[in-house]
Amino acid sequence: MTYLENLLATVFSADVGLSDSGIARALADIRANPDRRELDGLRDELQVMLNSNDADWVSLLGNEKSEVIIVDSQEEGRKFIVDNVWNPLFTEK
Known part of the structure; x- marks a missing residue:
C-alpha cells in the first residue's frame, strides 16, 4: 500500500468516519512529525x-x-486530492 493509499484508508475512508476536525488534526500530525518519511513519501507520490x-x-x-x-x-x-490532501499538507499557511 502506498503512502497515499494508506492515508486515504486510515484518515479519509468513510468506514473510519473521522469528522472534518479529526481529519485536520491527523494531517497536522503528519506535518508536525519530525520523522519526515511519511510526509516526503506522500509528496513524492502526489x-x-x-x-x-x-x-x-x-x-x-x-x-x-x-x-x-x-x-x-x-x-x-x-480536485478532491488537491483540495483535501495536497493543499493541507504542502501549501504553506
Whole structure:
C-alpha cells in the first residue's frame, strides 16, 4: 500500500468516519512529525500522480480497500486530492 493509499484508508475512508476536525488534526500530525518519511513519501507520490495523465483518481478514491468519495470524473477526483490532501499538507499557511 502506498503512502497515499494508506492515508486515504486510515484518515479519509468513510468506514473510519473521522469528522472534518479529526481529519485536520491527523494531517497536522503528519506535518508536525519530525520523522519526515511519511510526509516526503506522500509528496513524492502526489507529485508523480499530479504530473501524470495516467493517474486513476476515480479508482484511488473508491476501491475495495477504501471508499473515500464517489467521483464522476478524473478531474473531480484530482480536485478532491488537491483540495483535501495536497493543499493541507504542502501549501504553506
